[in-house]
Amino acid sequence: MSDKELVEEAKKYREHAYAPYSGFRVGAAVMTGNGKVYGGCNIENASYSVTNCAERTAIFKAVSEGERDFTALAVVADTDAPCAPCGACRQVVAEFRIPKIIMANMQGAMRTVAGEELLPFAFSGDDMK
Numbered sequence: 804m805s806d807k808e809l810v811e812e813a814k815k816y817r818e819h820a821y822a823p824y825s826g827f828r829v830g831a832a833v834m835t836g837n838g839k840v841y842g843g844c845n846i847e848n849a850s851y852s853v854t855n856c857a858e859r860t861a862i863f864k865a866v867s868e869g870e871r872d873f874t875a876l877a878v879v880a881d882t883d884a885p886c887a888p889c890g891a892c893r894q895v896v897a898e899f900r901i902p903k904i905i906m907a908n909m910q911g912a913m914r915t916v917a918g919e920e921l922l923p924f925a926f927s928g929d930d931m932k
Protein backbone atom coordinates (compact mmCIF):
# COMPACT_ATOMS: atom_id res chain seq x y z
CA MET A 804 0.00 0.00 0.00
CA SER A 805 1.36 3.43 -0.94
CA ASP A 806 1.71 6.31 1.53
CA LYS A 807 -1.24 8.01 -0.15
CA GLU A 808 -3.39 4.91 0.23
CA LEU A 809 -2.49 4.69 3.91
CA VAL A 810 -3.62 8.30 4.31
CA GLU A 811 -6.90 7.39 2.57
CA GLU A 812 -7.38 4.61 5.14
CA ALA A 813 -6.71 7.11 7.94
CA LYS A 814 -9.34 9.42 6.42
CA LYS A 815 -11.93 6.63 6.54
CA TYR A 816 -11.29 6.13 10.26
CA ARG A 817 -11.47 9.89 10.84
CA GLU A 818 -15.15 9.53 9.98
CA HIS A 819 -15.54 7.52 13.20
CA ALA A 820 -13.94 10.19 15.40
CA TYR A 821 -15.73 10.67 18.70
CA ALA A 822 -14.93 14.32 19.33
CA PRO A 823 -18.00 15.99 20.89
CA TYR A 824 -15.86 18.34 23.02
CA SER A 825 -13.20 19.64 20.65
CA GLY A 826 -14.96 19.00 17.34
CA PHE A 827 -11.46 18.20 16.03
CA ARG A 828 -11.59 14.94 14.12
CA VAL A 829 -8.45 12.88 13.60
CA GLY A 830 -7.85 9.62 11.74
CA ALA A 831 -4.85 7.32 11.71
CA ALA A 832 -3.75 4.09 10.07
CA VAL A 833 -0.77 1.92 10.88
CA MET A 834 0.74 -0.65 8.54
CA THR A 835 2.42 -3.86 9.71
CA GLY A 836 5.43 -5.64 8.26
CA ASN A 837 3.13 -8.12 6.51
CA GLY A 838 1.01 -5.40 4.95
CA LYS A 839 -1.97 -5.43 7.30
CA VAL A 840 -3.55 -2.09 8.15
CA TYR A 841 -5.23 -1.06 11.40
CA GLY A 842 -7.09 2.23 11.63
CA GLY A 843 -8.12 4.44 14.50
CA CYS A 844 -9.79 7.70 15.43
CA ASN A 845 -9.65 10.05 18.39
CA ILE A 846 -12.00 9.09 21.21
CA GLU A 847 -12.75 11.93 23.62
CA ASN A 848 -14.14 11.80 27.13
CA ALA A 849 -16.04 14.21 29.39
CA SER A 850 -13.02 13.80 31.66
CA TYR A 851 -10.81 15.39 28.99
CA SER A 852 -7.49 13.87 29.94
CA VAL A 853 -8.84 10.37 29.35
CA THR A 854 -9.11 11.14 25.62
CA ASN A 855 -7.28 8.74 23.30
CA CYS A 856 -5.68 10.09 20.13
CA ALA A 857 -6.27 8.51 16.74
CA GLU A 858 -2.67 7.35 16.44
CA ARG A 859 -2.71 5.52 19.76
CA THR A 860 -6.10 3.99 18.98
CA ALA A 861 -4.71 2.54 15.73
CA ILE A 862 -1.45 1.33 17.29
CA PHE A 863 -3.14 -0.15 20.36
CA LYS A 864 -5.71 -1.95 18.22
CA ALA A 865 -2.87 -3.53 16.24
CA VAL A 866 -0.81 -4.43 19.31
CA SER A 867 -3.86 -6.02 20.94
CA GLU A 868 -4.18 -8.25 17.86
CA GLY A 869 -0.64 -9.47 18.41
CA GLU A 870 1.16 -7.14 16.00
CA ARG A 871 4.57 -5.80 16.98
CA ASP A 872 6.24 -4.99 13.67
CA PHE A 873 5.20 -1.76 11.97
CA THR A 874 6.41 -0.06 8.82
CA ALA A 875 4.43 3.19 8.70
CA LEU A 876 1.81 5.31 10.45
CA ALA A 877 -0.41 7.88 8.74
CA VAL A 878 -2.31 10.62 10.56
CA VAL A 879 -4.79 13.06 9.07
CA ALA A 880 -6.90 15.98 10.29
CA ASP A 881 -8.39 19.18 8.90
CA THR A 882 -5.32 21.26 9.68
CA ASP A 883 -3.55 23.92 7.61
CA ALA A 884 -0.28 22.02 7.68
CA PRO A 885 -0.10 18.21 7.72
CA CYS A 886 -1.27 17.07 11.17
CA ALA A 887 1.58 16.35 13.58
CA PRO A 888 1.25 13.67 16.28
CA CYS A 889 1.11 14.87 19.90
CA GLY A 890 3.87 14.16 22.41
CA ALA A 891 2.17 11.14 23.99
CA CYS A 892 1.70 9.53 20.58
CA ARG A 893 5.35 10.23 19.73
CA GLN A 894 6.36 8.24 22.81
CA VAL A 895 4.21 5.31 21.60
CA VAL A 896 5.69 5.62 18.10
CA ALA A 897 9.14 5.42 19.75
CA GLU A 898 8.14 2.35 21.81
CA PHE A 899 7.27 0.36 18.70
CA ARG A 900 10.04 1.93 16.60
CA ILE A 901 7.68 2.88 13.78
CA PRO A 902 10.15 4.00 11.12
CA LYS A 903 7.94 6.19 8.94
CA ILE A 904 5.32 8.77 9.91
CA ILE A 905 3.10 10.27 7.21
CA MET A 906 1.40 13.46 8.34
CA ALA A 907 -1.44 14.71 6.17
CA ASN A 908 -4.33 17.14 5.98
CA MET A 909 -7.70 17.03 4.27
CA GLN A 910 -6.44 19.22 1.40
CA GLY A 911 -4.00 16.53 0.32
CA ALA A 912 -0.81 18.00 1.79
CA MET A 913 1.56 15.32 3.06
CA ARG A 914 4.81 15.35 4.95
CA THR A 915 6.78 12.22 5.72
CA VAL A 916 9.35 12.04 8.51
CA ALA A 917 11.31 9.28 10.21
CA GLY A 918 9.86 8.09 13.52
CA GLU A 919 13.16 8.96 15.23
CA GLU A 920 12.89 12.56 14.05
CA LEU A 921 9.62 13.00 15.95
CA LEU A 922 11.08 12.39 19.39
CA PRO A 923 14.82 12.92 19.68
CA PHE A 924 16.46 11.45 22.82
CA ALA A 925 13.32 9.38 23.50
CA PHE A 926 13.12 7.51 26.78
CA SER A 927 13.03 3.80 26.00
CA GLY A 928 13.25 0.37 27.60
CA ASP A 929 17.00 0.46 27.02
CA ASP A 930 17.25 3.21 29.63
CA MET A 931 16.00 0.82 32.32
CA LYS A 932 18.65 -1.84 31.73
Ligand code: THU
Pocket residue numbers: 822825827828829844845846847854855856857858887888889892
Ligand atom coordinates in the same frame (compact mmCIF):
# COMPACT_ATOMS: atom_id res chain seq x y z
N1 THU B 1 -5.61 14.42 18.68
C1 THU B 1 -5.29 13.26 18.03
O1 THU B 1 -6.15 12.39 17.86
N2 THU B 1 -4.03 13.11 17.58
C2 THU B 1 -3.05 14.04 17.71
O2 THU B 1 -1.89 13.76 17.43
C3 THU B 1 -3.40 15.40 18.16
C4 THU B 1 -4.65 15.47 18.96
C5 THU B 1 -6.97 14.60 19.16
C6 THU B 1 -7.12 14.54 20.66
C7 THU B 1 -8.38 15.36 20.88
O3 THU B 1 -9.49 14.52 20.70
C8 THU B 1 -8.38 16.38 19.74
O4 THU B 1 -7.46 15.88 18.79
C9 THU B 1 -7.96 17.78 20.18
O5 THU B 1 -6.75 17.75 20.85
